Amino acid sequence: MINKTHLTSAVAAVTLALAGQASAQEIDETSISYVGSWSSLSLYQNFEKPFWSEHIPEASGGNISTEVTTFDQMGLGGGEVYRLMAQNVIEVTSTVADYAVQDAPELEGLDMPMMAPDVETARKIAEAYWPVLDDAFSERFDGAKVLAVVPYPSQVVFCNTEISGLSDLAGKKVRASGRTTAEFLEALGAEGITLNFSEVPGALQRGVIDCAVTGSLSGYSSGWYEVSTHLYPLPVGGWDHVVTAMNGDKWQSLSPETQEWLLKEVEENYEEPVWSSAVAETKEGIACLTGQGECSRGDPGNMVLVEATESDFEQVSRHLEEKLLPNWAARVDQRWVDRWNETIGSVTGLKASK
Numbered sequence: 001m002i003n004k005t006h007l008t009s010a011v012a013a014v015t016l017a018l019a020g021q022a023s024a025q026e027i028d029e030t031s032i033s034y035v036g037s038w039s040s041l042s043l044y045q046n047f048e049k050p051f052w053s054e055h056i057p058e059a060s061g062g063n064i065s066t067e068v069t070t071f072d073q074m075g076l077g078g079g080e081v082y083r084l085m086a087q088n089v090i091e092v093t094s095t096v097a098d099y100a101v102q103d104a105p106e107l108e109g110l111d112m113p114m115m116a117p118d119v120e121t122a123r124k125i126a127e128a129y130w131p132v133l134d135d136a137f138s139e140r141f142d143g144a145k146v147l148a149v150v151p152y153p154s155q156v157v158f159c160n161t162e163i164s165g166l167s168d169l170a171g172k173k174v175r176a177s178g179r180t181t182a183e184f185l186e187a188l189g190a191e192g193i194t195l196n197f198s199e200v201p202g203a204l205q206r207g208v209i210d211c212a213v214t215g216s217l218s219g220y221s222s223g224w225y226e227v228s229t230h231l232y233p234l235p236v237g238g239w240d241h242v243v244t245a246m247n248g249d250k251w252q253s254l255s256p257e258t259q260e261w262l263l264k265e266v267e268e269n270y271e272e273p274v275w276s277s278a279v280a281e282t283k284e285g286i287a288c289l290t291g292q293g294e295c296s297r298g299d300p301g302n303m304v305l306v307e308a309t310e311s312d313f314e315q316v317s318r319h320l321e322e323k324l325l326p327n328w329a330a331r332v333d334q335r336w337v338d339r340w341n342e343t344i345g346s347v348t349g350l351k352a353s354k
Contacts, residue, residue: 027063028258032056032250035081035093037242038197039070041218042281043152043274048094051270059265071095077196085247086141094244096152098178105331106136109340110149111238112324113184114316115348119278122151122239128343132336133243143248148266150244150274153215153282155181155237158228158303160204160211166234166312175200175212177237180324184236187319201227213237216285217297225289225301233286234308234316239278244270325352 036048053068071078071093079099084090097107110129116122126149137144155177163169170189176182182192193209197218203209204227212224213236219225244266251259287293291300329337329352337352345351 026255026257027060027261028255029063030254030258031065031067033067033091034069035074035090036068036070037078037094037096038218039073041152041221043150043242044070046277047150047270047274051266052092055269056262056265059269060261072198082137082141082144082245085144085245088247088249090247091250092147092244092246094148094242096178097241097243098181101179104136104140105328106132106140106336107243108178108180108328108331109336109344109352110243111178111241112180112320112328113236113238114234114313114320115344115350116239117235117313119151119154119239119275119282121347122241122278123275124347125344126151126241128347129340132339132343136336137243137245138248141245141248143252144245145248145251146243146245147263148244148271150242150271151239151278152242153217153239153278153285154233154235155213155240156216156219156234156286157232157236158204158212158214158219158224159230159232160207160228161230162304163211163230163232163306165306165309166232166236166315169211172210173208175203175209177213177240180328181213181237183324183327184316184319187323188315197222200224204228215240215282216289217281218285220285220288220297220301225303228303230306231286231289231303232306232308234312236316321350325350326354328352329354 034052036044038044049068052066056064056066071081078095081090081093081095082100083103085093097110101108110126110133116125130149133149134146137146166188169185172190173193174185174190175195176185176192185192195203197214200212201223204212284295288295288297289301289303290305291302292305334354337354340352
């Protein structure tokens with residue numbers, strides 16, 4: 001016998017199902033061409049690719065079709081993709097924000113050495129700075145719309161030479177993950193070197209550079225442990241946030257309903273999983289590189305894990321406040337400095353000034 005409660009529940013379930021169908025029917029029939037970040041790394045393989053190639057077409061009920069590739073598969077270095085997006089060559093793209101700072105120095109404010117010592121702070125910073133990024137992208141890249149900000153694992157230091165702490169980087173040639181990281185390394189007495197990510201293993205092996213900065217899991221996935229001996233786990237390079245943006249013309253071509261739907265899907269089914277995995281991927285990356293802990297990704301390396309000291313933290317903080325923030329403030333207009341102080345400054349307690 002079906003009682004009133006069962007009948008009410010059944011009707012509610014049908015109503016919700018129909019509402020979902022109605023929502024899908026409101027989504028524009030369109031196609032999206034997506035150019036993602038490094039094809040060999042976990043971020044693309046486990047998150048970007050399945051989200052854009054599978055989830056979006058399925059969640060839209062087939063209304064949105066997608067074409068998915070990466071900038072390295074296109075023969076690009078990653079720093080030019082936002083420019084190509086502004087020129088209507090690319091519709092949606094993702095790259096490391098630090099790769100594009102020559103075009104938009106405002107992006108540097110998002111991620112600096114040790115500004116976010118943990119992923120919780122890194123996320124608060126990204127959320128606070130989002131409106132600033134959105135405005136900067138719109139101004140710098142012809143109306144582009146920011147869709148997502150996600151991190152790589154903590155950006156640590158790989159060395160193919162013995163080190164016992166941060167001060168040992170003095171006098172060494174170190175591949176930096178961005179301009180502010182290079183400035184920090186130079187403050188330590190090291191030489192910051194600019195190298196494409198894919199060129200690093202060979203450079204370490206040949207002794208062209210002594211050390212290099214990247215994410216722990218990224219370094220493992222790319223075999224850096226095979227050409228490095230020592231691992232320094234302090235996030236010297238920050239978190240290398242990856243920003244996803246859509247071409248301005250493409251964004252404006254979408255109905256308000258589709259825009260709202262897409263932003264919600266990106267937040268819930270791409271951003272949230274990536275942020276949730278950042279801590280675990282950082283820890284597993286270190287375990288896989290050193291053999292200290294469980295590594296589910298393959299055979300572990302045997303790099304020496306160098307412990308950070310309290311004086312290391314103090315040294316990073318001093319350089320951040322005395323050099324990195326003033327240098328960045330000098331590269332942008334005062335309004336961006338003011339907005340940084342209102343957003344990231346309120347999260348971290350730091351203050352930028354010219």
